[in-house]
Amino acid sequence: MTDASAPKTASPQTDKRAADDLFRILERKISSGELEEGAPLPPEREIVQTYGVSRTVVREAVLALSNKGLVEAKPRFRPIVRKPSADTALETIESLVRRLLVQPNGVKNLFDTRILVEAALVREAAVKANKSDIANLKTALDANLEAISDNDAFYRSDMAFHAIFFDISGNPLLPAIHRAYTAWLAPQWKQMPRMADRNRTNYDSHKAIFDAILMRDPDAAEAALRRHMTDAWTQVQMTFGDI
């Protein structure tokens, strides 16, 4: 059954490839919900039957879905349908970005955009952080202090502190952006020697930002954030000599 109307023999290929068509068909079935999130794709041989195309075409279409992040294809299993999230979107360009970063000033440019964004976020926080947000910041700050002597723990609590700024607005894109920043910049930071006094300095910087937010002073908050970030950048540069 389901012979459909497709011409069986070597297709008289017109302008576009059959693989693209099938890709679009599957794409639609996923976004329309006909193929449910978490469910596996039909077996390749079944898709072959259904659409009257060769397995080659099916594989290429599925591979494209996988590359675009619409399905998750583990080496030897049926591909699992994945609805797109901001995270998967950013994961998709992960390798691209990694290549961008090795270009001259690549890391610096990315880091600068982070400063730009996070400066705006701390300003926002200074203006409209509510009780709950401030409590979260305080908790994270305390965690910083407690972890000063434990580099790994401090690294985590450091990221957690910054993450809060990306959460405050409630815009779901921002936390994803923060994760992207940390993931992409991590290779630089990881190798940076982390000593207790560095952690102490960072804690102080965090506290300065926090205090400025408490005072509802966006200018001071931004200034503190920028000091903190440029300081961190200086540290990275000292570690790597130059970038």
Place this chain on the structure above:
Amino acid sequence: MTDASAPKTASPQTDKRAADDLFRILERKISSGELEEGAPLPPEREIVQTYGVSRTVVREAVLALSNKGLVEAKPRFRPIVRKPSADTALETIESLVRRLLVQPNGVKNLFDTRILVEAALVREAAVKANKSDIANLKTALDANLEAISDNDAFYRSDMAFHAIFFDISGNPLLPAIHRAYTAWLAPQWKQMPRMADRNRTNYDSHKAIFDAILMRDPDAAEAALRRHMTDAWTQVQMTFGDI
């Protein structure tokens, strides 16, 4: 020739796929410059010979390169090597983002991040725009004024005005981000009726931002920008009823 050492028969597939390996090999050859930008990839059949794999594997690897934006594969031509740029990186997630946008508040969330970023940029412009930057803004502003009666022209000059803020810092990532914003948000704006009086209002908004920058007043510049953007958002909402 080039029989190499690969076992010819059906490969005893271990843990990972040969296509991934070949992908990584080609990936390296591209980023190392061994395969030059703009040059075509070798013919599939030649790659088959060189690496002792089947054409199936070669096709999958090349398709993966194409999906990641490392090569540009037109329907019937040899794939052309493309070095990654911020633009290609963002093009890669284009379809993903498009899907993100149809989710509840998708457009709004993206637009909010644009406001966040551009607000930060106009602040920056107010503080450190140099003569040349300001001249560019003036030129763009004049172009706005001139195009008020021509909707298409105004749309272009409108974008050009905003683009300047993304150029000022000299960070090459930002112009790419601007293009991504305009491309992704364009579907909404395109359908918006553009009347001369709307253009006039937008021109006035632009002028307010420009004036604030001239006065070196970041707070005023940000405020003017936010008014402009929220006004634009209101217009979009009125056009679509609700989003």
Place this chain on the structure above:
DNA sequence: AGCCTGCTTTGGTATGACCAAACTAGACTC
């Protein structure tokens, strides 16, 4: 009930073949 074994399913790969568009080079015309 729990473990073992063998059949079936399914993705990964290899081959070989054919089509049609693109490319190339030699023949032909002016």
Place this chain on the structure above:
DNA sequence: GAGTCTAGTTTGGTCATACCAAAGCAGGCT
């Protein structure tokens, strides 16, 4: 001799078939 036409040669796109090995399953054994 420059330009054009044409036949043969690439080359990407697709199809069909076959085999491997891991995963999944089911029936049988302990």
